[in-house]
Structure formats: structure tokens, C-alpha cells
Amino acid sequence: MAFPLPRGITPPEISFLAEMEMVTVLPRQRLDGLELLGGSLPTLLPPRRTTLPLWLALLLKRQRRANILPPPWLHPESLELILEIETQNDEYQHAFSPPPPLPGQPTLAHRDRDRDRAVAAPVPRYTPDGDKYYPTPPFLPQNVARDHIPPGEPPALPFHWLEVGTMLLDAASDDLVEPDQTRRLLKELREVRTAKIRSGVEVLDAAAVGGGGVALTGVGAMEVGEGRGFIAGVVDGLRRIGASKEQARREELAEEMANGGYDASQDYEDDMEF
Structure with missing residues (x-):
């Protein structure tokens, strides 16, 4: 092994x-x-x-x-x-x-x-x-x-x-x-x-969804080596959270489309019109 x-x-x-x-x-x-x-x-x-x-x-x-x-x-x-x-x-x-x-x-x-x-x-x-x-x-x-x-x-x-x-x-x-x-x-x-x-958590959050990168101008070699695990772990965790949210949104949208666009809020709107 x-x-x-x-x-x-x-x-x-x-x-x-x-x-x-x-x-x-x-x-x-x-x-x-x-x-x-x-x-x-x-x-x-x-x-x-x-x-x-x-x-x-x-x-x-x-x-x-x-x-x-x-x-x-x-x-x-x-x-x-x-x-x-x-x-x-x-x-x-x-x-x-x-x-x-x-x-x-x-x-x-x-x-x-x-x-x-x-x-x-x-x-x-x-x-x-x-x-x-x-x-x-x-x-x-x-x-x-x-x-x-x-x-x-x-x-x-x-x-x-x-x-x-x-x-x-x-x-x-x-x-x-x-x-x-x-x-x-x-x-x-x-x-x-x-x-x-x-x-730079906010910058890492934007980088995880494709909104930019992390500026490392002036950072030394050992600093990059020691921070690689932290930065990669945070970006990977944020990417997983974003992917799970996107998957949940797609499943909810597919369920609404399968029900013909009907949801529970329509009952309340019909009662108000009556």
C-alpha cells in the first residue's frame, strides 16, 4: 500500500x-x-x-x-x-x-x-x-x-x-x-x-463559486505551503455547501414542475379572492 x-x-x-x-x-x-x-x-x-x-x-x-x-x-x-x-x-x-x-x-x-x-x-x-x-x-x-x-x-x-x-x-x-x-x-x-x-473567508467564498480568486502577491513559499491545506479545505467546504444548496433548489424546482406549478400558497390566494 x-x-x-x-x-x-x-x-x-x-x-x-x-x-x-x-x-x-x-x-x-x-x-x-x-x-x-x-x-x-x-x-x-x-x-x-x-x-x-x-x-x-x-x-x-x-x-x-x-x-x-x-x-x-x-x-x-x-x-x-x-x-x-x-x-x-x-x-x-x-x-x-x-x-x-x-x-x-x-x-x-x-x-x-x-x-x-x-x-x-x-x-x-x-x-x-x-x-x-x-x-x-x-x-x-x-x-x-x-x-x-x-x-x-x-x-x-x-x-x-x-x-x-x-x-x-x-x-x-x-x-x-x-x-x-x-x-x-x-x-x-x-x-x-x-x-x-x-x-480572507469572504474572498474564499467568492472564489468557491467562481467569482474571483485569492490574491497571494508577496506571500512567501513556506506561507503558501502551510496555508495550502487551510485554503484548499475552506474552498472545498464552501464549494460543497454551494453544490448542496444548488441541488436542493433544483429538486424543489423539479417537484414544482411535476405538480404543474401548484404549491400550497395557491390555496391561501384562492381563499382571499373568494
Whole structure:
């Protein structure tokens, strides 16, 4: 008998995919380059910064061979600003903070300044065989350290923000700024955003009868994986309720048609006319 697996990708699988996110490390000793399936890795020369996959950076961190530089969004100031947008901004009372722009798209600051301009299309990349493709997380540099951030650009949570933040807090908390406060802010953000996902019952009701969909712009991968069961269960339950109501209405209409359109209310109308 086959083991029944839940529909969709599971949270452990999402965490496994998040380990392919690229992060910035500061090597503590010289290490030769590696040939991986995703490409060649350069030689690590301290104190030169290098971008590595998260799984390799965590391995080197546990071996005390490198330090991990946190991404710009994983700072207490950035998380506090994102939490303020999620809770106090009227525009995002029932929505989520904007995600990072795709490659080739304007930044969030440029979007606010030039709202009337059309959003640029993402820039494609090409494989060694010449095939065109558009990279998506975890193959985007959304978690690498940045030396310069343009003024006025608000921080944004990447697609794997919860997984990357949890892994870095568990394995490299000494490399983060105020890890206890960072952990508290991540927990508050997760609770606020989870409450938003679970509060869209009216939207789910409209989606169940074909009246629209559920907007998930800005929702992270782990949030989608954890909320998949709840959202699918609610939509399926509402669909069943709507189907039972529709079936009862059709049976009542068929019964009236079988009786020649006669119902008990006609007796009362005849008595009034008499």
C-alpha cells in the first residue's frame, strides 16, 4: 500500500529548495573551488566576499571556515519597517508588503515615484544551448549582502524569507545583528501575515463559486505551503455547501414542475379572492 502524500509541496521540501538560495560569506581560510551541478564555485580567499549556496554556507559556518553576511532585509531596522507596513499602512491592511522586483524591473522606490510608467519586463537569461529562460527564486540574488542600498528604497521580504531567516538564526546567529530581536520580529511578522491569510473567508467564498480568486502577491513559499491545506479545505467546504444548496433548489424546482406549478400558497390566494 502506497503511503498517502499530501497534495502540493510539503514544508520540509520547501526548506530543502530554500537551501539553494545564494548568500554572501566571508571566508576565514583559503579553500579551493568546487565543481557543482549548478556551476563552478570560485576559490575562497579571505577576506574577499563570495556568494555561495545557502547549504554550502551553512556547512562552512558549522566547520568555522566562514562567516555568513546577513541579507539587507534580515536586520532589525528593516524588519521593523516591514512590520509597520504590514500593520499600520492602510493600503496593506488586507494585503501583503510588496515583494522584491524581478530582474529588469524598477525598484520599489522607482515604482512609487513613477506610477504612471509601465513596469519593465524581466530580463531573460540564456542556457549554454541558447534556450531562453526567466530565473525565479531560489535562483535570484534576493538574499545576498549589498554594499549600497539606494536611498528611499524600502526593504522587501524575498520568496523564501521565513526559511532563510530561520536557518540563519539557528546556525549563524552570531553573524546577525541583535539575533534575539530579529527572531522576535520574524515571529511577529509570521503571525501577522498568517492572520491575513486566514482572515480572507469572504474572498474564499467568492472564489468557491467562481467569482474571483485569492490574491497571494508577496506571500512567501513556506506561507503558501502551510496555508495550502487551510485554503484548499475552506474552498472545498464552501464549494460543497454551494453544490448542496444548488441541488436542493433544483429538486424543489423539479417537484414544482411535476405538480404543474401548484404549491400550497395557491390555496391561501384562492381563499382571499373568494
